[in-house]
Structures are given as structure tokens and as C-alpha cells.
Amino acid sequence: MTAAVRASSGPPPDFRRRGHFLRKSQGAALSARLAGGEVAQPVAREPAAAEPARESCLEVMDDKPGTLSENSELLFSFGVIADIQYADLEDGYNFQGNRRRYYRHSLLHLRGAIEHWNTEGRLPCCVLQLGDIIDGYNAQYKASEKSLELVMNTFQMLKVPVHHTWGNHEFYNFSRNYLMNSKLNTKFLEDQIVHHPETVPSEDYYAYHFVPFPHFRFILLDAYDLSVLGVDQSSPKYQQCLKILREHNPNSELNSPQGLSEPQFVQFNGGFSQEQLNWLNEVLTFSDTNQEKVVIVSHLPIYPEASDSVCLAWNYRDALAVIWSHKCVVCFFAGHTHDGGYSEDPFGVHHINLEGVIETAPDSQAFGTVYVYPDKMMLKGRGRVPDRIMNYKKENASQF
Numbered sequence: 001m002t003a004a005v006r007a008s009s010g011p012p013p014d015f016r017r018r019g020h021f022l023r024k025s026q027g028a029a030l031s032a033r034l035a036g037g038e039v040a041q042p043v044a045r046e047p048a049a050a051e052p053a054r055e056s057c058l059e060v061m062d063d064k065p066g067t068l069s070e071n072s073e074l075l076f077s078f079g080v081i082a083d084i085q086y087a088d089l090e091d092g093y094n095f096q097g098n099r100r101r102y103y104r105h106s107l108l109h110l111r112g113a114i115e116h117w118n119t120e121g122r123l124p125c126c127v128l129q130l131g132d133i134i135d136g137y138n139a140q141y142k143a144s145e146k147s148l149e150l151v152m153n154t155f156q157m158l159k160v161p162v163h164h165t166w167g168n169h170e171f172y173n174f175s176r177n178y179l180m181n182s183k184l185n186t187k188f189l190e191d192q193i194v195h196h197p198e199t200v201p202s203e204d205y206y207a208y209h210f211v212p213f214p215h216f217r218f219i220l221l222d223a224y225d226l227s228v229l230g231v232d233q234s235s236p237k238y239q240q241c242l243k244i245l246r247e248h249n250p251n252s253e254l255n256s257p258q259g260l261s262e263p264q265f266v267q268f269n270g271g272f273s274q275e276q277l278n279w280l281n282e283v284l285t286f287s288d289t290n291q292e293k294v295v296i297v298s299h300l301p302i303y304p305e306a307s308d309s310v311c312l313a314w315n316y317r318d319a320l321a322v323i324w325s326h327k328c329v330v331c332f333f334a335g336h337t338h339d340g341g342y343s344e345d346p347f348g349v350h351h352i353n354l355e356g357v358i359e360t361a362p363d364s365q366a367f368g369t370v371y372v373y374p375d376k377m378m379l380k381g382r383g384r385v386p387d388r389i390m391n392y393k394k395e396n397a398s399q400f
């Protein structure tokens with residue numbers, strides 16, 4: 001199916017549903033199974049340590065994070081926002097009819113977030129846009145380019161760079177080739193590691209890494225590297241991806257997870273190629289060696305306990321196996337779920353699924369700023385986004 005055909009029928013019904021969460025015990029079993037012989041054993045943790053109580057976050061987090069405690073020198077900060085899904089449309093609802101979508105107001109939410117970031121006492125180093133910047137409905141109304149221009153013009157008001165991630169709605173509106181040549185390609189912001197050619201990403205997927213502050217590396221991943229969305233139907237890659245999808249999803253409607261043992265195998269999701277995972281492994285190896293801390297960004301989440309399982313990347317286990325074989329990763333930011341979610345995995349990686357702008361009422365907000373300290377990162381959420389404290393793994397906490 002070409003992007004044009006896909007677009008002409010509008011965005012697919014949203015079959016996401018709750019109730020697919022793995023229980024804690026299932027998650028632990030998954031962790032142990034994935035750990036295998038290659039990676040360290042999961043660190044035993046008290047359940048209470050996995051997610052700090054909301055009250056305790058609020059107690060210590062105020063609008064002046066530089067005054068937290070004696071061991072809390074603010075190094076830098078960055079903004080996060082997800083699933084803006086702007087369209088010039090009346091409000092609507094998700095597929096289940098239980099979540100209102102504010103298509104027009106999402107642009108005002110974005111404007112509010114930008115005004116906030118622009119007036120923070122210390123400007124964030126950058127903003128991470130976690131994908132689905134305009135809604136798939138734009139394609140149906142032939143408004144894709146106009147809506148994208150409107151949103152990008154709004155982003156131009158931002159005083160700091162923005163890194164754009166690509167989600168399924170990007171591919172409902174545009175082909176991969178179009179995106180590569182658009183303003184949504186922010187690969188020009190990448191940093192390169194001299195004398196380490198293995199850390200240079202391939203042009204076959206949209207991923208890169210950058211260093212906004214010494215010893216902190218951010219990696220932007222392409223969760224639709226394996227996907228039937230945005231790919232030319234005549235290409236071998238399309239056939240390969242369709243085969244993977246059909247092998248795991250016998251439904252005639254490939255956007256439906258009905259009856260699937262692995263409900264993430266739906267058309268509106270995608271996955272990471274082995275080539276991209278090999279590259280990720282090389283970058284993380286470099287970061288381990290150089291005692292860097294790493295933040296990973298992807299439209300699709302990869303940790304079942306932080307996400308509705310229908311929203312996970314196809315081969316989320318492969319991505320977790322790579323990440324868990326390194327000690328440098330602090331947190332993994334994703335969008336796509338709209339409801340948000342959080343869990344710290346057994347290896348101390350904090351998985352944050354940000355609440356989506358599109359399902360945020362006009363009287364609320366959905367964005368955040370992450371303040372980075374020598375021993376932790378602190379997400380100060382606005383509106384629907386809760387505060388989070390993300391302590392580094394013990395062996396990584398005292399390098400400053």
C-alpha cells in the first residue's frame with residue numbers, strides 16, 4: 001500500500017486498548033528471559049523504589065530546580081512533548097470513543113509549551129518532539145503540507161533547537177523519502193565521533209546521536225525502520241516488512257490486534273532493523289567506554305510495563321536486549337500511547353511514555369522539562385504530565 005493510497009482512506013481506526021499490561025511478575029519473567037547469558041542479571045529492587053510517590057516528587061520539585069539540595073547542581077535541561085497531531089478539524093474521539101481529541105487546540109498547546117520553554121530562567125538545551133506532529137486526517141483533506149507548515153512555523157518561535165522523531169502519523173501524511181528531505185529531518189543536528197566510523201548511522205533509517213552537554217549523549221531511534229508505512233510497495237523492504245507483519249498477525253485488518261499473542265504486531269506500529277540495532281550497540285559501547293550517560297528517544301515504547309502492549313515496537317525485546325547489555329542508558333522517552341506511562345526496568349533504565357498533546361483538554365497542558373543533575377534527571381511535568389525523579393544506576397551516579 002503506498003503512502004498515497006493509505007492516506008486517501010484516512011488514518012486507520014485506533015484499536016489500542018487497555019488491559020494488555022503485563023503484570024509485575026510477568027515483566028520480571030520477561031526480564032529474566034531476555035537477560036540470557038549476555039547481559040548482567042537484573043538488579044533486585046524494592047517495589048517501592050521503582051516509582052517514587054507523586055507526593056515526594058512534588059515536595060522536592062519546584063520551579064527553581066537549582067535549589068534542590070547541596071548535591072543538586074543543575075547541569076542542563078531539555079524539553080519533551082509528544083503526539084501533537086494537529087489538524088484543522090473539530091474535536092473528535094479515539095476509536096473506542098472514550099478519549100476526546102482536540103485537533104485544533106493542539107497547536108495552542110504547542111504554542112503554550114514553547115512560550116514556557118522560552119521564558120525558563122535557564123533555557124533548555126533543546127526540545128525533543130516525540131513524533132506524530134500532525135494527524136493522519138490531514139492527508140484525507142489534502143492539508144498535510146499546510147498543517148505541517150503551520151506547526152513548523154510555531155516551532156520557529158522556539159529559541160532552542162528541536163529534534164523531531166517520526167511516528168505513524170508522519171507516514172500517513174508523507175512518504176519516507178519526503179520526510180528525509182523535509183524540515184522534520186533534524187539529522188543535521190547530529191554529533192559525530194571522530195575515528196569511530198562504526199558510530200555513524202546508515203542512511204537507510206532515520207537515527208542519529210548528539211551530545212548537548214559533555215558526557216551526556218542522546219540517541220534518536222527510528223521505530224518505523226521496519227514498517228509497511230511510508231515504504232514504496234514495490235520495494236523488497238516493503239515485502240519483507242509485510243511478511244513479518246503477516247506472520248504475526250493473521251487478521252485481514254492488519255491494524256487489529258484481535259486474538260494476537262503479541263498484540264504489538266499491527267500496521268500502525270513498526271520495528272528496528274538489525275542494522276539499526278547493531279549501530280545502537282556500537283554507540284552504546286562507545287558511551288560505556290567513555291563513561292557517558294545516554295538518553296534514548298523513539299516514537300514507539302519498548303518496555304511492556306510502561307506501555308499498553310498494543311503500542312510497543314514490533315521487536316521491542318531486541319531493542320531491550322541491546323540496551324540491557326550496556327550500563328550507560330539512563331532513560332528511554334517515547335510517545336504514541338497518549339495516556340502516558342512510566343516504569344523503571346530491572347536494569348535501572350527509566351521508561352517514560354509521555355502523555356499526548358492531542359488528547360489534552362484546553363484547560364490543561366501536556367509537556368515537560370527534564371532537569372539533569374550529577375546523580376539524577378528530574379522531569380517537571382506540566383498539566384497531564386506527572387513529575388518523575390529518575391535516579392542514575394548506582395555505578396553511574398558519582399562520575400561528576
Ligand SMILES: [Zn+2]
Pocket residue numbers: 132167168169299335336337
Ligand atoms: Zn503514534
